[in-house]
């Protein structure tokens with residue numbers, strides 16, 4: 449059990465009147481409070497431009513908790529820790545008032561001076577806020593200071609570099625917590641345990657035994673009123689640059705020397721460094737870019753992407769990406785890592801399928817008995833667990849049949865499973881940055897994404913289409929068929 453005195457801190461939430469604060473941050477803080485993982489000594493200062501009072505913020509927090517939580521008996525005491533300041537981040541005088549407010553709260557709650565600055569607002573302000581925090585003395589404290597940054601971290605490598613240098617003028621790398629909420633998911637965190645704590649997988653985790661790896665993150669939702677943002681981002685920046693590449697690096701990283709933040713991050717970084725560059729010459733064989741057309745989802749007709757609000761009717765923005773990634777190192781040479789992600793697909797599902805190579809000589813296959821490759825399936829969401837697919841004997845017959853060994857979290861476990869944000873907030877309080885993205889990971893991911901984006905631009909590449917409610921375009925099947933593989937159907941697993 450970690451020392452929860454570490455959580456004796458002031459949380460300053462820039463953007464506390466916004467959607468993320470309401471849907472994710474307040475419920476996560478409350479859950480930590482109910483579980484006793486948040487010390488009784490803490491204060492939350494909510495900031496936004498709106499002229500709210502403390503009471504308005506408390507009412508909004510209460511509503512957020514009522515919408516998301518079952519157990520509300522501690523709400524009253526929880527809310528006593530909250531206060532609100534109307535604050536324009538572009539106004540320098542505001543920071544002096546904020547400094548004063550933080551010091552007052554530290555006195556009121558007898559806090560040791562630990563401060564978490566959470567940026568839950570538009571990314572264009574991140575750099576400016578970090579610098580102002582430093583410039584106006586908000587980091588001058590006896591305790592520690594940490595900066596939590598929401599996505600997106602830049603829109604390409606260049607903007608990410610600028611943002612990073614602005615932030616680094618104010619905060620050291622080990623004070624910066626770049627959120628990737630996939631790293632807070634239970635089964636994403638389980639990848640390391642499955643890999644590094646099981647004798648049956650560790651020796652097989654390489655190009656001698658694995659034929660290919662498939663990572664799918666499909667969504668049924670469309671752009672949900674975020675057309676303005678999504679037009680500039682597309683699936684490549686929205687999902688591939690961060691979540692998909694994070695999962696790939698966790699799957700492909702070498703065994704770290706120890707389970708420490710630095711060792712784990714260093715191994716992940718090596719994977720990203722070894723990713724084969726995508727260029728004009730190989731983009732057609734390695735990446736599929738697609739956009740959804742109108743279609744039918746659960747019996748309802750839904751519009752195509754270009755008919756969505758705030759979307760250019762001639763938009764080329766991709767709502768789907770599939771790619772074949774090659775990791776040019778000793779362990780993975782020759783093994784494709786296929787990724788695919790998209791909106792308005794048939795199912796909401798994040799799954800990883802590890803397909804093992806066939807045995808050099810399979811006596812049953814030789815006798816024309818139906819055998820398939822062994823699979824390890826990691827169910828990230830909505831169901832959580834693992835499945836191992838083996839070949840077994842059909843009971844009462846000489847035939848073979850696939851046998852599924854399944855472990856799924858039962859419903860009680862799942863009710864108690866903390867939300868990704870809850871876990872990440874807790875890690876941040878404890879000073880554990882393992883499940884946050886290091887700058888090197890961010891910059892290497894952007895290098896790959898920029899290369900794809902540039903190749904698309906240079907070749908005037910247009911997205912192909914897929915119907916809403918399907919698993920994406922047929923071109924994505926061809927991507928694998930060329931290697932003699934096929935997508936495992938995640939919707940049925």
Ligand SMILES: NC(=O)C1=CN([C@@H]2O[C@H](COP(=O)(O)OP(=O)(O)OC[C@H]3O[C@@H](n4cnc5c(N)ncnc54)[C@H](OP(=O)(O)O)[C@@H]3O)[C@@H](O)[C@H]2O)C=CC1
Nearest residue numbers: 463464465466467468496497498535536537568569598599
């Ligand atoms: N919402 C979500 O589910 C997710 C959001 N994110 C990221 O989280 C961040 C916040 O997103 P979200 O909550 O949806 O955004 P919202 O637009 O809902 O909220 C923006 C917040 O920023 C505040 N704000 C804007 N301008 C200023 C200013 N000049 N001074 C002070 N406050 C200001 C707003 O306050 P006011 O209106 O009172 O001025 C509001 O509280 C973004 O980076 C987003 O990419 C990441 C993943 C999921």
Ligand SMILES: O=C1O[C@H](COP(=O)(O)O)[C@@H](O)[C@H](O)[C@H]1O
Nearest residue numbers: 599629665667669686687798829
């Ligand atoms: O970061 C993002 O992730 C969500 C998908 O997250 P999930 O936890 O529901 O899988 C995606 O909808 C959104 O566009 C993107 O910004």
